[in-house]
Amino acid sequence: MTARVRPWSRLKINPLGLKPRSVGSILLRVVIVLIALVWLLPTIGLLITSLRPEIDAKFTGWWNVFTNPNLTFDNYAEVLQSTRSGFGLSRAFLNSLAIAIPATLIPLTIASFAGYGFSWMTFKGRDKLFISVVALVIVPGHIALIPLLSAFTQGVHVGSFLVIPPTNSPLFNLWIVHTAYGLPLATYMLRNFMASLPSELVAAARVDGADDPAIFRRVVLPLSVPAIASFAIFQFLWVFNDFLGATVFIGLDPDTSPITVRLVDLAGSRGEDRHLLSAGAFLSMALPLLVFLSLQRYFIRGLTAGAVKD
Amino acid sequence: MGRFRRPLVLGLYVDCCCGNRNKGGAVDAVLRTGLASLVGVGGTLVVFVGALWVVGKTLPPRVAQRVRPWIFVGPLLVVVTLMIVIPAIRTIYLSLFDARSEFFVGLANFRWALTTDESLVVLRNNIAWVIIVASVTMTIGMTVAVGSELSSRPRLVRSVVFMPMAISAVGASLIWSGIYAFKPVSVPQIGLLNQFIVTLGGDPQAFFVNKPWNNLALMWIMIWAWTGFSTVIFAAALRSVPPDHIEAGQIDGANGRHIFFSIILPYIRRTVIVVLVATVASVLKVFDIIRVSTNGQFETNVVANELINQAFRLRDTGRGSALAVILFLLIVPVMVFNAREFRGGET
Numbered sequence A: 001m002t003a004r005v006r007p008w009s010r011l012k013i014n015p016l017g018l019k020p021r022s023v024g025s026i027l028l029r030v031v032i033v034l035i036a037l038v039w040l041l042p043t044i045g046l047l048i049t050s051l052r053p054e055i056d057a058k059f060t061g062w063w064n065v066f067t068n069p070n071l072t073f074d075n076y077a078e079v080l081q082s083t084r085s086g087f088g089l090s091r092a093f094l095n096s097l098a099i100a101i102p103a104t105l106i107p108l109t110i111a112s113f114a115g116y117g118f119s120w121m122t123f124k125g126r127d128k129l130f131i132s133v134v135a136l137v138i139v140p141g142h143i144a145l146i147p148l149l150s151a152f153t154q155g156v157h158v159g160s161f162l163v164i165p166p167t168n169s170p171l172f173n174l175w176i177v178h179t180a181y182g183l184p185l186a187t188y189m190l191r192n193f194m195a196s197l198p199s200e201l202v203a204a205a206r207v208d209g210a211d212d213p214a215i216f217r218r219v220v221l222p223l224s225v226p227a228i229a230s231f232a233i234f235q236f237l238w239v240f241n242d243f244l245g246a247t248v249f250i251g252l253d254p255d256t257s258p259i260t261v262r263l264v265d266l267a268g269s270r271g272e273d274r275h276l277l278s279a280g281a282f283l284s285m286a287l288p289l290l291v292f293l294s295l296q297r298y299f300i301r302g303l304t305a306g307a308v309k310d
Numbered sequence B: 001m002g003r004f005r006r007p008l009v010l011g012l013y014v015d016c017c018c019g020n021r022n023k024g025g026a027v028d029a030v031l032r033t034g035l036a037s038l039v040g041v042g043g044t045l046v047v048f049v050g051a052l053w054v055v056g057k058t059l060p061p062r063v064a065q066r067v068r069p070w071i072f073v074g075p076l077l078v079v080v081t082l083m084i085v086i087p088a089i090r091t092i093y094l095s096l097f098d099a100r101s102e103f104f105v106g107l108a109n110f111r112w113a114l115t116t117d118e119s120l121v122v123l124r125n126n127i128a129w130v131i132i133v134a135s136v137t138m139t140i141g142m143t144v145a146v147g148s149e150l151s152s153r154p155r156l157v158r159s160v161v162f163m164p165m166a167i168s169a170v171g172a173s174l175i176w177s178g179i180y181a182f183k184p185v186s187v188p189q190i191g192l193l194n195q196f197i198v199t200l201g202g203d204p205q206a207f208f209v210n211k212p213w214n215n216l217a218l219m220w221i222m223i224w225a226w227t228g229f230s231t232v233i234f235a236a237a238l239r240s241v242p243p244d245h246i247e248a249g250q251i252d253g254a255n256g257r258h259i260f261f262s263i264i265l266p267y268i269r270r271t272v273i274v275v276l277v278a279t280v281a282s283v284l285k286v287f288d289i290i291r292v293s294t295n296g297q298f299e300t301n302v303v304a305n306e307l308i309n310q311a312f313r314l315r316d317t318g319r320g321s322a323l324a325v326i327l328f329l330l331i332v333p334v335m336v337f338n339a340r341e342f343r344g345g346e347t
Helices: A023-050 A054-059 A062-066 A074-080 A089-120 A126-138 A141-154 A170-195 A199-207 A212-223 A225-240 A244-249 A259-269 A274-294 A296-304 B009-018 B026-058 B061-094 B108-115 B117-150 B154-166 B169-180 B192-199 B213-240 B243-251 B256-267 B269-284 B288-293 B303-313 B317-346
Strands: A156-158 A161-164
Touching: A023 A062, A023 A274, A023 B117, A023 B154, A023 B169, A023 B192, A023 B213, A054 A062, A054 A274, A062 B192, A074 A089, A074 A274, A089 A126, A089 A170, A089 A212, A089 A225, A089 A259, A089 A274, A089 B026, A089 B061, A126 A170, A126 B061, A141 A170, A141 A244, A141 B061, A141 B303, A141 B317, A170 A225, A170 A244, A170 B026, A170 B061, A199 A212, A212 B061, A225 A274, A225 A296, A244 A259, A244 B303, A259 A274, A259 B169, A259 B288, A274 A296, A274 B154, A274 B169, A296 B154, A296 B213, B026 B061, B061 B317, B108 B117, B108 B317, B117 B154, B117 B213, B117 B269, B117 B303, B154 B213, B169 B192, B169 B213, B169 B288, B213 B269, B213 B288, B243 B256, B256 B269, B269 B317, B288 B303, B303 B317
Parallel strands: none
Antiparallel strands: A156 A161
8 A cells, every 4th residue: 555655745855856946846836726726716616606696696707706795505495495496406416325325335245245255265267257357347338328228128038038027116227237337346446455465364264163254254344444445435426426327227207316417407408597506516516525525545545556556 | 017027026125115106205205215225235235145144054064165155256247247248248239230220230330430420520529538638637647746746735735636536527517617608798707717818808708619629628627527536646656656766866967857757757657557548448438528518519529428319319229339339449458458457466
């Protein structure tokens, strides 16, 4: 892991040889500040727009708030309501959770078992199977959309014989799709983490007479929490923010469609209601941002594992 | 229809707790969300624990030992085979048939996708996206990574650029359509960018409409969203360069540029390649940004958006599948490369 390594500034090394007051050093600093501004301002603009009254938001730019401070939470109240004028986003938000929580925990469960199987159990073709699963990591979900949707809605036929009946449950369909497309990465991350655990621990448990299910549950799983957390954050953010899968497999059904799908629909039909759209957009970002900011360490650890050699 | 012909008991429960019952109530919705989660996750656990229990109880220990690995990895293999491998093969097969999958048409769908004027624009856009987005995100990413390493608050600098990674592409597109907003010159501008232009004495621009620059406006949204990815990985890679390598270079009298390009960059080469591969793969799949901002109008269409358009709006399964196969073929070289990198990481 990279946590033990400290940044250049802390190590007092200066690889680029920039002197503190040199042109290069000042230029780099100016560029960084400019980039930071470009990265922050749009989100701040959205937040301010979402807090302005309808007339202000529609006819003047959000920067006018500094000369004409006039803020309200009405937009948020309105988008959360499910009346005809409101956006009904509270329901959409819950739908997003109903999709994202199982679509995170199910692949996590499957990949934890598989990760143990691929690292601590021996069977024929183990490494070849593992490599094949990992190779699927980059197969785009797009390639399977058409056959999967038809299988979910019409079942699978061989000749005129129905082999797999249709499911009729959009929520279940989306869970299993996200599960499948999250699994290659999950298996890769968990297997590599579990394989790096000290083998003496597992050997000692075996000597004590523990079988594989017991070793998995009592030794390997508790020690794998960091890797589990990394993947859980990845997958949760991915599914919660997903639009493609939701629009294909759920669409605009108000009982199940998640917040991203509702927002895209509203951006098309109510694009002029900028004050409401920005409130809705900010609402959809609040939870991912919170998860991300509080668990950033795990997220970054997951990202850099494998990409950076120690 | 088919209400009692479900493939899995799980599907039945899902329908009961969160299916088509049309109830309002926030409590009801929360309850249903919780129940659905419990059923989905509980069902998965029951499969594993149940199978292990049955094997442990019924089979002699030595046979159980042999069977158990397949309980651990079996569900994974079944799910990825049924949901990834078989549908992918099926799509390749469907791409050789007509719109309603009735008549074999050979490579006609591919001829359509690779020769007609409107689809050539789509391919052109995808190639431009890959080149521009990948090079700009990696350049800015490296700049911020180096800058943050040299600053006294490295984590703060990186967090700012990394923050959009948590935001959906839909959210990012809505954020930037606020910045790009266009009003006629006679009324106040509500988009920051046009306000700048007007303040400097220019005419306001419709950034999503003006060809071909509108493509750059869309690409910028992805650049904004993705730069944090390369920043964070590059920063970790920079730290992995042993300080004595750098000091040795400095003692030899190499200047900053030399040290960066001849010592640091070669050392983190593998990381740069991994970032490039991951970025290219996700740029090729870009869809949400286009869908929200222009829906492919004004010559901004890309393969993934046209795929959805053909497959689900125009109901042309053949053309939709052909586009999916093309997207897959564009990613295959990247995949082969990636597999090799993964295997390299094993040894």
